[in-house]
Amino acid sequence: MVIHYKCPSCGADMVFDSETGKLSCGSCGRKDNVEDFPKDFISHVFAEGETVEYHCKNCGAEVLTDADTTATTCSFCGAGVVLADRLSGNMAPAKVIPFKISKEKAMDAFKAWCKNGLLTPKGFMSADRVKSITGIYVPFWLYDLNAKAYVDATCTRVRTYSRGEYIFTETSYYDVHRSVDLNYIKVPADASEKMNDELMDKLEPYEYSELKDFNTPYLAGYIAEKYNYDAQQLLPRVKHRIDSYIDSYISSTITGYSTTSYKNKRIDTKQKQAYYTLFPVWMVCYDYKKSEHTFAMNGQTGKIVGKPPLSYQKIAAWFGGIASITWIVIKLIAWLIGGVF
Structure with missing residues (x-):
């Protein structure tokens, strides 16, 4: 089963906004708390059996996913979808750290x-x-x-x-x-x-x-x-x-x-x-x-x-610079010791 999150205001696709920590509509700008999102605006589409093929609810395109994928985006219209059947039972995560960086x-x-x-x-x-x-x-x-x-x-x-x-x-x-x-x-x-x-x-x-x-x-x-x-x-x-x-x-x-x-x-x-x-x-x-x-x-x-x-040229230049500085330091120490004695 594929899940789409639809904006209650304009019907456009909603995605998780890392900066606000909320579901965000890219069309009208509406934002909803993840925990409070109204269930009436969650659209479900059933995948075709055990295959990794489904039809996007937004544009109707046929989209193929990897067998291990649990969430993706439609390559044709960009809609964010969650493959709920792969997140159930033993495959249901207990915890998540949401994206914080956009x-x-x-x-x-x-x-x-x-x-x-x-x-x-x-x-x-x-x-x-x-x-x-x-x-x-x-x-x-x-x-x-x-x-x-x-x-x-x-x-x-x-x-x-x-x-x-x-x-x-x-x-x-x-x-x-x-x-x-x-x-x-x-x-x-x-x-x-x-x-x-x-x-x-x-x-x-x-x-x-x-x-x-x-x-x-x-x-x-x-x-x-x-x-x-x-x-x-x-x-x-x-x-x-x-x-x-x-x-x-x-x-x-x-x-x-x-x-x-x-x-x-x-x-x-x-x-x-x-x-x-x-x-x-x-x-x-x-x-x-x-x-x-x-x-x-x-x-x-x-x-x-x-x-x-x-860059091997930069590495050679870096080591060459270190060698030159070391040689200068050694010569300076030798001169100072010679001056003392």
């Missing part, structure tokens, strides 16, 4: 970011080769975890002292035991097979104070994906992700020793709860010298990640 502001921020690249080619910094910028709600799991860790270690304290002509080194050995109970709240993991995990991790952090209970109007006017991996499938990755934080905490409780050697360390991490959540991401495709570069922007905070091309 498409125009995202584009301006990306162009400014391009121009700040000190080692990027000059042509790249002009930022006039953006092929597309797309607002996507990416599926994530947020995990509440409990980790219990048990550690047995041998620690030493070394003391050096002198008596008469002799220097003594005294080493004391200690058996150290630790039992810690740690809770981690809302640890994120990207649940889409299409998205690069490293890229999605670098977009963090998101501000969880702006998490909302999921409501389909937030998706109107954007693309949204459903998860490909359930909470159990991604749990090992999340456990591995917090291991370093657990190790760091354990180390912080064992201080004042010269050395620490672990004899036994056992970490037992269990999932308390997992929330299926949609995070806002602007994806930017940038064409430079017949190759595409993909960048991502946190649709809530504006943080941009990606690998821009590098």
Whole structure:
């Protein structure tokens, strides 16, 4: 089933406005709260069985979508639609962080970011080769975890002292035991097979104070994906992700020793709860010298990640400048030392 949100005033298509946090009509300017939108103006169109084909209510065009898509826009008239059948049952998100940055502001921020690249080619910094910028709600799991860790270690304290002509080194050995109970709240993991995990991790952090209970109007006017991996499938990755934080905490409780050697360390991490959540991401495709570069922007905070091309000429000039400055400094130090002596 496909959902359209129609303006109660003029009947035009409505989309979610990231700046006001409301459904907005592009025709007459009317704005409605997401939670209060009148149900009489929500138009439903049933898709054709299990296929990924439907007919746009606005213009009647036939539109094909990816099987993982849960929200999209009509390629012919631009109407924002939500594929409700793919957001039901186990596929229904619990939470969503709405887009806070508009498409125009995202584009301006990306162009400014391009121009700040000190080692990027000059042509790249002009930022006039953006092929597309797309607002996507990416599926994530947020995990509440409990980790219990048990550690047995041998620690030493070394003391050096002198008596008469002799220097003594005294080493004391200690058996150290630790039992810690740690809770981690809302640890994120990207649940889409299409998205690069490293890229999605670098977009963090998101501000969880702006998490909302999921409501389909937030998706109107954007693309949204459903998860490909359930909470159990991604749990090992999340456990591995917090291991370093657990190790760091354990180390912080064992201080004042010269050395620490672990004899036994056992970490037992269990999932308390997992929330299926949609995070806002602007994806930017940038064409430079017949190759595409993909960048991502946190649709809530504006943080941009990606690998821009590098100018080898600028890199050579930069290292050449550093080498020249180093040579000058060495010569100056040598002259000063020579002048002293």
